[in-house]
Every structure is written in C-alpha cells, then in structure tokens.
Amino acid sequence: MAPAPRVSVLPGDGLNFARFAPDAGLAGFVESYWTLDVERPPVELTALPDGLTDLIFVLGARPAGYAAGPLTRPETYxxxxxxxxxxxxxxPGTAVAVLGIEAVSLPAGWTPLAELAGPAADELAARLAAAGPVQARLAILDTFLAARLRGAATDGRVSTALNTILDRSGDVAVERLAHESAASPRNLGRLFDAWVGINPKRFARIVRVQAALRVLMEEPGTDLTGLAARLGFADHAHLTREIRTLAGAPPSELARRLHRDDPAVSFKRDDGAGP
Known part of the structure; x- marks a missing residue:
C-alpha cells in the first residue's frame, strides 16, 4: 500500500494548488504530481519539510525546469x-536514478534541471508548456520518468530503513533502524545522504511530524496529548515543539489552516480536478 500523501504546502489566498496520483507503474517512485497556479498576486505559500525531492516546471512563454532537494525547515515564498x-x-531514494547524482548534493533551493539532466530537461519543459490539459502533461511526465527509472533500484538497506520509518510513522530510534537494516548507524547515515538527501534521524522526525499534520488536517479537534502518545512523542510539549520547528506554527493554527485548505488531497487522473 502506498503511503499517504505528505502535507507539503500551506497555500495562501489567491492561488490554486492541486495534487494528482501518478501512473500505477510509477507509484513506487513518484509520490504525486502537483500543480500550482498563482491567480491573484501577490500571494505567499509556505512549503513544509516532507522528505521528498521535487522536479518543478515553470510553464508559460519561457518554460524552465528545476530540481529541489528535501527541505529541513519551512520556507515561505x-x-x-x-x-x-x-x-x-x-x-525518497528515487532522485539518484532520475538525476544521476547523490541526493545530498542537491540543495533545497531550485537548481536548473538542465545542469543535471542535460538538454533533455529544456526539451521536456517546452513540451509540458505546449501541451494542453493537465492530463496530457502528466502523460508526458509518465513517459519521461518511466524511461529514466527503467531498471532503477534503491540500496536494499536504504529501502528497509525507509519502509520501517514509514510503517512506524517515524517513531523509531536510529540504532534500532540500523540494526534492522543490517548497517551500522554511521554507514546508514552515509547511505541516506546519498539516496535520500538527509540523515535517517531527520527523515524520521519529518515523517512523524507529517503523520501529526495529517491527523490535524483530518481531525482538527483531536486531543493533542492523545495524539502525542499515539505517535510516540514524549508529551504534548514535545509534539508542539517539533511541529513548530518543522511546520513553522503551533498545532492549533495548523489545524485551522489544514482543515480549510486541505493541501494533501491526491486526485485521480480522471476526476476532472486541477486547472
């Protein structure tokens, strides 16, 4: 079963954000596709740490492609x-096959995709901009990614660790994670740098906060003490501190914004969602 979509953004007024499920054959490599349309500028958008690497395409008269590594703190644009x-x-673990570089070498800021993928990146951006509805653009991305990912595989120790972190919603110690992955803590850290772009402890922290954010979105009136216990935080204060650090606001404020904006919805290809 695919993990639940991350809560990656806190949209502001004047823009439209939508998410789309990938082709079934790519679900193990692509968490989601997404669109963002700024309709009434100026607007602000806050991106949250989600442990993922993104490819971003600017559409319009001057199309361009970029890549961005995992965030470790919230960023407002x-x-x-x-x-x-x-x-x-x-x-996590897919960027190596798509971009041909170790994930840790990719900064969180936007890096021109042509620097990593060559002229094919500019050609891809132009094709996406020229395509019609969003479904046609997603089909182009499916084809591009399927070619890049053919035969791709993540280091087995990394795959085991990632699955463990996700299955336990981030509530796992690095020492236990390393033992179950048949790697020393230091070696597992190096492997995560190469394949994921952040170390396993930080990735687990992000996954646990993401689990809390999904609950706040789906159950805005949830008891925070009970939520802290459910997700393995030491107490209510620990939960609040971690959410403030990685999401930039207290749980009560985020519950209101997430319930209103519902930014983690993943749409099917044929439901007519999106621009």
Whole structure:
C-alpha cells in the first residue's frame, strides 16, 4: 500500500494548488504530481519539510525546469506575478536514478534541471508548456520518468530503513533502524545522504511530524496529548515543539489552516480536478 500523501504546502489566498496520483507503474517512485497556479498576486505559500525531492516546471512563454532537494525547515515564498507551475514529488531514494547524482548534493533551493539532466530537461519543459490539459502533461511526465527509472533500484538497506520509518510513522530510534537494516548507524547515515538527501534521524522526525499534520488536517479537534502518545512523542510539549520547528506554527493554527485548505488531497487522473 502506498503511503499517504505528505502535507507539503500551506497555500495562501489567491492561488490554486492541486495534487494528482501518478501512473500505477510509477507509484513506487513518484509520490504525486502537483500543480500550482498563482491567480491573484501577490500571494505567499509556505512549503513544509516532507522528505521528498521535487522536479518543478515553470510553464508559460519561457518554460524552465528545476530540481529541489528535501527541505529541513519551512520556507515561505512570495509570488509577485501570475505563474503556473507543474511539479513531481519523487519518493525518497528515487532522485539518484532520475538525476544521476547523490541526493545530498542537491540543495533545497531550485537548481536548473538542465545542469543535471542535460538538454533533455529544456526539451521536456517546452513540451509540458505546449501541451494542453493537465492530463496530457502528466502523460508526458509518465513517459519521461518511466524511461529514466527503467531498471532503477534503491540500496536494499536504504529501502528497509525507509519502509520501517514509514510503517512506524517515524517513531523509531536510529540504532534500532540500523540494526534492522543490517548497517551500522554511521554507514546508514552515509547511505541516506546519498539516496535520500538527509540523515535517517531527520527523515524520521519529518515523517512523524507529517503523520501529526495529517491527523490535524483530518481531525482538527483531536486531543493533542492523545495524539502525542499515539505517535510516540514524549508529551504534548514535545509534539508542539517539533511541529513548530518543522511546520513553522503551533498545532492549533495548523489545524485551522489544514482543515480549510486541505493541501494533501491526491486526485485521480480522471476526476476532472486541477486547472
């Protein structure tokens, strides 16, 4: 079963954010596709750490592609002009096959995709911009990614550790994780740098906060003390501190925003969602 979509953004007024499920054959490599349309600038959008690497395409008269590594803290972006973006959120461990580099070498900021994938990146951005409805653009991305990912495989120790972290919603110690993955803690850290872009302890922290955010979105009136116990936080204060650090606001504020904006919805290809 695929993990639940991450809560990756806190949209502001004046923009439209939508998510789309990948083709079934790519579900193990692509967490979701997404679109962002700034309709009434200026607007602000806060991106949250989700443990994922993103490919981002600016559509319009001057199309361009970028890659961004995993965030380790919330970042707020201000858009002064109308813009349409199309993105791919890659599952942890996938960026190596798509970009041909170790994940740790990719900064969280936007790196021109052509620097990593060559002229094919500019050609892809142009094709996406010229395509019609969003479904046609997703089909182009399916084809591009399927070619890049043919025969791709993650180091087995990394796969085991990632699955353990996700299955336990981030509530696992690095020493136990390393033991179950047949790697020393230091070696597992090096492997995560190469394949995921962040160390296993930070990735687990992000996964646990993401689990809390999904509950806050789906159950905005949930008891925080009970939620802390359910997800393995030491107490209510520990939960609040971690959410503030990785999401930039207290749980009560995030519950209101997430319930209103519902940014983690993943749409099917044929439901007519999106721009």
């Amino acid at each position: 201000r858009h002064e002009r109308r813009v349409s973006l199309l993105g791919v959120s890659l599952q």
